[in-house]
Amino acid sequence: MWWQVKHQNGWPPVSNLLCVSAAALLLAACEAAPMVSRPAADMRTSVELPSKEREHFRHGMRIYLESLYGITEALAEHKLPLVAEHAQKAGTAAVREVPISIAATLPPGFLLLGMDTHQKFDALAASAAARASTKEMQLQIRDILGNCATCHANYRIAQ
Numbered sequence: 001m002w003w004q005v006k007h008q009n010g011w012p013p014v015s016n017l018l019c020v021s022a023a024a025l026l027l028a029a030c031e032a033a034p035m036v037s038r039p040a041a042d043m044r045t046s047v048e049l050p051s052k053e054r055e056h057f058r059h060g061m062r063i064y065l066e067s068l069y070g071i072t073e074a075l076a077e078h079k080l081p082l083v084a085e086h087a088q089k090a091g092t093a094a095v096r097e098v099p100i101s102i103a104a105t106l107p108p109g110f111l112l113l114g115m116d117t118h119q120k121f122d123a124l125a126a127s128a129a130a131r132a133s134t135k136e137m138q139l140q141i142r143d144i145l146g147n148c149a150t151c152h153a154n155y156r157i158a159q
């Protein structure tokens with residue numbers, strides 16, 4: 001799903017810009033060259049959050065990313081206590097209570113994916129603490145990344 005992320009910055013690929021400014025001859029050559037497809041229309045569901053919650057949400061996302069970096073590095077070095085430590089940072093203990101009045105306005109699928117992701121980090125922390133096999137933990141990380149990709153493909157935050 002790499003393309004969905006790539007297309008968020010709205011800029012046409014450099015090869016397209018070159019085509020636009022080139023003479024007809026060059027244009028023909030550009031057209032013959034393989035082109036990166038244009039961004040598809042943004043079909044993601046827009047999620048409304050008050051500005052304070054929005055900031056917390058984005059902060060939580062950056063914690064997810066940092067945790068995954070720490071987990072991957074620690075796993076490669078087979079430092080399992082560190083894997084557990086990094087995973088816990090993104091687990092359910094890290095969840096900040098969202099007021100029920102706000103939670104009630106969020107799409108249920110969005111809420112469920114968020115909670116499931118925190119729980120998967122907890123499960124990974126437990127596996128690392130129990131010295132599970134590297135393969136087993138890699139599969140857990142795959143499933144976590146699957147949640148990241150699924151949610152990003154389906155939702156965006158309204159400005």
Ligand code: HEC
Nearest residue numbers: 058061062064065110113114117147148151152155156157
């Ligand atoms: C419940 C849905 C959901 C899940 C699960 C999710 N994200 Fe996000 N994430 C979002 C949305 C929505 C945005 C904002 C995208 C936008 O508005 O264009 C976002 C933004 C981000 C950002 C940018 C933060 C900023 O500072 O603006 C990062 C980094 C990120 N996510 C990482 C991750 C990682 C890594 C995972 C998996 C561990 C993950 N996310 C899981 C929904 C989710």
